[in-house]
Amino acid sequence: ASSPVRRWVLTISVATITATAAWYGAGLKYRQEFSQEHRKLVEASSLEKVQQLEKMRTKLVRQRSELQSKVDRLLAKS
Template sequence: MVALPTVRRWILTGSVTAITVTGALYGADLKTSQERAQERKRITALSANEKISQYEAVIEEWERTRKELERKLENFHARKEGREVGEGDRRMSR
């Protein structure tokens, strides 16, 4: 049978761990909520021209990302076609 002090130690350890994890999660959630509130305040305080310029910057970033992805896709297709042609030529020469 397990000794009473050992059981008490395990219960205490589990309790402290549960309290620590709960506190960490609650604190992280609280910080995230505060950051969201600050961001909302900042956005609502912007003038119309500032909002427009911010949206334009976001659109430019999306366009840059789209162009990069299209370039990568074209390179992938070119390599794929190149390999297929190369494999076909190797098969023919055997």
């Protein structure tokens, strides 16, 4: 018969290994996506680079306006 302590140690060990693997996998995926985006930007022509930068700017402006509206709502509440 296994003791409760041994069962807890095994459970915690498996959970720790699973969490570590998920964290490592997410980091690996992020680095891979970043490398692909960087490679696309390096290999792109000047026109493509300008188009990509315009898309990125549009996305960032949208994010900024969303964040600004959230800040304005928070300030209005206080």
